[in-house]
Amino acid sequence: MAALTIEVRPLSEAGGAEIAGVDLSRPVDAAAQEAILDAWHAHHMLLFRDQSLDDAAAVRFCRIFGEIQPERQTPSAADRHEPGIHYVANTRKDAILPDGDIWFHSDQIFYDLPAMATSLYCIDAPACGGETRFGNCHLAYESLDEETKRRLEGLKAESSYLYNSPNRLHKVTAERSGNELCATHPVVRTHPVTGRKGLYVNRLMTDFIVGMDRAESDALLERLFDRIEQPQFLWQHKWREGDQVIWDNRSVVHARNTYDHINDRRTLRRIAVKGDMPF
Numbered sequence: 001m002a003a004l005t006i007e008v009r010p011l012s013e014a015g016g017a018e019i020a021g022v023d024l025s026r027p028v029d030a031a032a033q034e035a036i037l038d039a040w041h042a043h044h045m046l047l048f049r050d051q052s053l054d055d056a057a058a059v060r061f062c063r064i065f066g067e068i069q070p071e072r073q074t075p076s077a078a079d080r081h082e083p084g085i086h087y088v089a090n091t092r093k094d095a096i097l098p099d100g101d102i103w104f105h106s107d108q109i110f111y112d113l114p115a116m117a118t119s120l121y122c123i124d125a126p127a128c129g130g131e132t133r134f135g136n137c138h139l140a141y142e143s144l145d146e147e148t149k150r151r152l153e154g155l156k157a158e159s160s161y162l163y164n165s166p167n168r169l170h171k172v173t174a175e176r177s178g179n180e181l182c183a184t185h186p187v188v189r190t191h192p193v194t195g196r197k198g199l200y201v202n203r204l205m206t207d208f209i210v211g212m213d214r215a216e217s218d219a220l221l222e223r224l225f226d227r228i229e230q231p232q233f234l235w236q237h238k239w240r241e242g243d244q245v246i247w248d249n250r251s252v253v254h255a256r257n258t259y260d261h262i263n264d265r266r267t268l269r270r271i272a273v274k275g276d277m278p279f
């Protein structure tokens, strides 16, 4: 069992922490698990460098945080890999999201029960680009003036996902077929463990505020997206092979920078952790 020599090194003013002194290829003892969870709730995104993790070790790591969320978007994926494991990559035929930038979003917000956490393990890191950026939704909410906070009380927004639609410009101009995945959640979400409130809308997936005039909704959402994406609430992770990262979808949004998907390689193993109904 890993000894409790955990060191927590914050990655930025906005959030994220590197956890040093843990070998995730072996079971982590209860005290270390508790230290990891404490850091998780404080920093929202954790990075473990220089890990060597097979599927089983990555699943065991994710179980520190909760139950594994089986894939829901492409059920056939379950036939190809261990349940709950898939790949974000340009190196495998069975992978998703092989190229391009991806706007800020919160994974699975278009489900009633969105994944609580998303983990990525880096198998191939591109030399240039392909970074994952994070935005702290608690800090963004807390920075709002009291009048805006009152205005947001009780509001709900619908978020949706059109498959193969990597940005909102494409999404809002596309014909809606009525079969899109969509769900309605509070605009301000309360973290069930820490009690902190955070903005739970995002530029990629959130369409409109329920019951509000479209123009008013668009204006308010733009303001909230812009707030979340202010530089002081953001940090960026440059991938290295052997990085195991996990983030809390209740607290942060994330985005991806583009990279040279023709000449470079980017392979990330992704596992999601089940979540509860947002409130």
Ligand SMILES: [Fe+2]
Pocket: 105, 106, 107, 254
């Ligand atoms: Fe994502």
